[in-house]
Amino acid sequence: MSDISRRALLQMTAAGALAAGAGIGPVFAEAYKPMLPIEKGASLQLLRWTGFIDADDKQWKANTEAFTKATGVNVTIQDVSWTDIQAKSGLSAQIGSGPDVVMGFYDTPFIYPDKLVDVSDVCTYLEKKYDGFYDVAKSYGYDDKTKTWIAVPMGGPGAxxxxxxxxxxxxxxxxxxxxxxxxxxxxxxxxxxxxxxxxxxxxxxxxxxxxxxxxxxxxxxxxxxxxxxxxxxxxxxxxxxxxxxxxxxxxxxxxxxxxxxxxxxxxxxxxxxxxxxxxxxxxxxxxxxxxxxxxxxxxxxxxxxxxxxxxxNLFSQAFIFKYSKYPNAAKEYLRFMNEAPQVAPWVTGMVGYVTPALKAYSKLPIWTENPNITPYRDVLVGNYADGYAGSPGRAAATALNxxxxxxxxxxxxxxxxxxxxxxxxxxxxxxxxxxx
Amino acid sequence: MSDTAPVSPGPQARPSGSWLRRAFDRPNVLGPLLAAPAALILLLLLAYPLVLGIWLSLSNAVLGGTPKFVGLANYIQLFHDSTYREAVFYSFFYTICSEGLKLSLGLGLALLLNRRFRGYRLARAIMLLPWVAPTVLSALAWGWLLNPQFSAISWLLMKLGLIHQYIDFLGQIWPARISLIVINMWRGIPYFAMGYLAGLTAIPASLIEAAQIDGAGSWTIFRRITWPLLLPVTTILLSFSTIWTVTDFQLIWTMTRGGPLNATQVFTTLAYQRAINGGSLGQGAAIAISVIPIMLILAIVALRTTREGK
CATH class of the missing domain: 3.40.190.10 (Periplasmic binding protein-like II)
Known part of the structure; x- marks a missing residue:
């Protein structure tokens, strides 16, 4: 690991994992300092897939509440079935109104890249701090044409x-x-x-x-x-x-x-x-x-x-629409949710259902807690994106659909x-x- | 009691009261005024989306993009698209088979329920259940009934010794196509039956009695009196039902998502797949709009058939 040692990660995540076990919010919220100036009076709407495992939703909400506590930004979560995300986010892209942040699947951001906020600052920060993204994660978030990140890779519900x-x-x-x-x-x-x-x-x-x-x-x-x-x-x-x-x-x-x-x-x-x-x-x-x-x-x-x-594997990334009035708050939210104190209890609570996109999280204790969880740790290694070996976009999405x-x-x-x-x-x- | 008798206004009398009241008393003002809300709703919810859909189908619109006019390019592309051709075939097959079965079985059921027997009211109420149940719930229930591993139908047939392994209802091309038609028929029969029941009760009993006195049999009475008098109802029932069947989405999407292969793909599922999931709004709109001429043809055929019957 480059910027964060295994020991440091374990220390940071242990508190979070304990918090998850105790059913309380992460302790990191108290010390959180936003990287960007958050817009005054900001509030966010998140469109997210309903968790495949109930603990996923529960911990995500706890982490979100911690973000609200740390920043004062209220986040409303709209849960829908994962197969409906694409339709709803597509509609938002078309009419220019709807949720600020969407957690989508596969190469959805590449269907309407022009409508999305550049999140390079968040991704650069995260990959530097957490040992980089897996290759497949990068291909679902990084737009090679514009050399910018258009989505923050979250992780893959692995098979x-x-x-x-x-x-x-x-x-x-x-x-x-x-x-x-x-x-x-x-x-x-x-x-x-x-x-x-x-x-x-x-x-x-x-x-x-x-x-x-x-x-x-x-x-x-x-x-x-x-x-x-x-x-x-x-x-x-x-x-x-x-x-x-x-x-x-x-x-x-x-x-x-x-x-x-x-x-x-x-x-x-x-x-x-x-x-x-x-x-x-x-x-x-x-x-x-x-x-x-x-x-x-x-x-x-x-x-x-x-x-x-x-x-x-299925892969989820999060993107921010340009029509959002609070892009900085949205970016901060995605950064916060990808920080170790939040990711650890989230992944631990759902016993590794979603394998995080950042490589450092392969060292979370949950992966070795039970030998049946361990295989899911490495699902993003050697994971290709849909439409391989071509570029992501509308043609690849159509072929998949x-x-x-x-x-x-x-x-x-x-x-x-x-x-x-x-x-x-x-x-x-x-x-x-x-x-x- | 007053000694003056009330005087009724003569034909030349002018309406009294404010100008507004006078205006409301004029049929050429009140009529359009009362029709305006409905006309506005039709314009906003039907005409506008239709025109927008036609425009999108003539453009290269993609989700979130700025559309540019491309003429008939989307339609030409569809002409060469084998998946679209499969959708056209099954849409026709699905609609024609479903409507034919619903019409004949619905009429049969109505003739049966038109007789007075013990519990006929209860029977009529039960008959409505498939029609009133939400489509998605029906689809889920049928999904279990036709499940390759847990099908109650297969289980029963196995117990009766009629089959030796569970039937793969939705995994093979023709069984899947037929299964969806059967489910659509099951849902739609009550609609036809109720419509025909209303039509049957409107037929004067004296006509039937007169025919009976003249020595006409049941089949002759049906052919010469009942069916001709039911033709107007048939036109209405068939037209509405055809529109609903061609635009059916929930049932197919919930049960097969257009599979296996593209055997149960129809206009609506393919349009959704291309426009919403794939992001190609122009192409999705072209698929949806291409239904309109087909609907018109179906409507003309239905109208002509019923008129010829007359």
Missing amino acids: CVTYRESWLKEAGFDSFPTDFDGMLKAARALKKNNHPIGLALGHAVGDANAWVHTVLWGFGGKQVDENNKVVINSKETHEALKYAKALYETMIPGTGSWLDVNNNQAFLAGQISMTINGISIWYVAKQKFPEMFPDIRTAPVPVGPVGHPTNF DFIVVNMFADACAHGASPEDAAKRAEEKLKQIYNA
Whole structure:
């Protein structure tokens, strides 16, 4: 770490973590000194996704109250379902009115970069203090064209393998494999014992996109190159589709219709032995399925033939609209919420559901408190942005929202298309989007 | 008692009172005045968005950007867009099948409920439930019924020994398409049934009795008397229902989000996906506006069909 030592971080965060445990606000608020002159009479509206885990909302609110106490700026939080954020923030961008700050997903800021406040000062401060942002975080916040930060990266609700340990052992595996070949062998052995795996192939924004992109990139395939030229129809993509088809054969029937909630339901009902998901399955089992809970384990998503992680996770960043009357207050709010005394209790409270965008927070004690939480610490390492290897923006967002890659995998796995045909169809659709 | 009898104003008498009262007494003033609020609401909430939508569809508008006129570029692009073509196909298929089923089954149900039997009032009330339940709640309930792992329908069929594994209702192309039509039909039948029930009660009993005396059978009575008299109601029911079905969004978005692949993609889901999530307002508006000619064609077909029936 450059500007902050591990010991200092632990000291700073311990107080916050204790505060979270005690259900009180962070102690940092008392000593907080704003970096920018906050506008007189400022108040803010934040549009935020409803937490995937209840402790997330609770601690975020406590941190916000601490900000109000430290600065006098009142913040109203509007919670909406995470899939509705894009529509609501888009509407605000269009009409020039609405929340001051939005916590969005993926490359949303790049759909209307001109409407957003330059937050370079906040990001530069944070990356200097907390050991920098992960590469994927930077790609979701830093606009290469203008060389400015248009959003403050917050973090990613990461996806890892969640599996039943006893069933995996019965199938002859002591731990979950670390590469694609091993995962397929394990999945086949589990299926043979009547314990199929389950991965979403319907229009599941988070879960389907996560695993299919990981497999695509794991074989070296990508939808476009660095110049946004469509290159999906490649030998690497065909290999990825062949692999996915083999994996699909080991899955429970019906994953072709799965949306984001289905794999959680099937896992907790004991119908599948493994899936790729956020820590929510483990967390919910801890609270509501005490018999199943001791048997649930998590592991990093295996690595493909390219030899390094190729994760694709949901990612949230926060941006400020230019129509806000209080841009300095908004910037201060985002800075405050990303400081260690706030981040520590937030991440601790939600047992690492969101992996922070700043690298220094990989040293938070929560990550090593339980071996099932640890894999989520590193989900942003080797995480590519949507539209990889092209630049973020409207074309990448459209391709993601049209489920081009998910449909290509579903086409080859569940609807009988050959890998070549599925890739060709995806290529045609991508060309329509990128050449428009 | 006064000895003067009240004098009624003659045809030449001028209205008394203030100029305002006199103005209100004139039909050519009062009429437009009473219609003004409704006209204003229509202009603001219907005409303005429609004109704005048409303008956006002819522009390169993106979320938060300044639109520039691009002529028919968005429409030309849609013509080459395979996802749009899939949406057009399923929109037609979904609408025609749903409307056909709703109309015939709704009419059947109305004929059934038009008879007096024990508990017919309760039966009429129960029949309305699918119509009054919020769409999202219905969609969630159907989501469970058609769930590939927890479907009560599959469970029942398994117990009866009719199937050997759960049906993948929403994960395969045609089962998903048909499932959504069935759900739309389930929701819409009460609307048709209630409309037809009202139409049936308006048919004079003497007409039926006269036909019976003349020796007409049930089918002849239905074909020669009931159906022709129900045609005006049919036109109205079909027109409104078609508009609602073509613009249906909640049901499909909640259950499949247009999947699997793009098998259940319709105009509304694709327009939302492109305009709001993808940020391409111009293209999204073009998708939405492209529904208008199709709606007009459907309306003309419906009108002609019912008129020819006459």
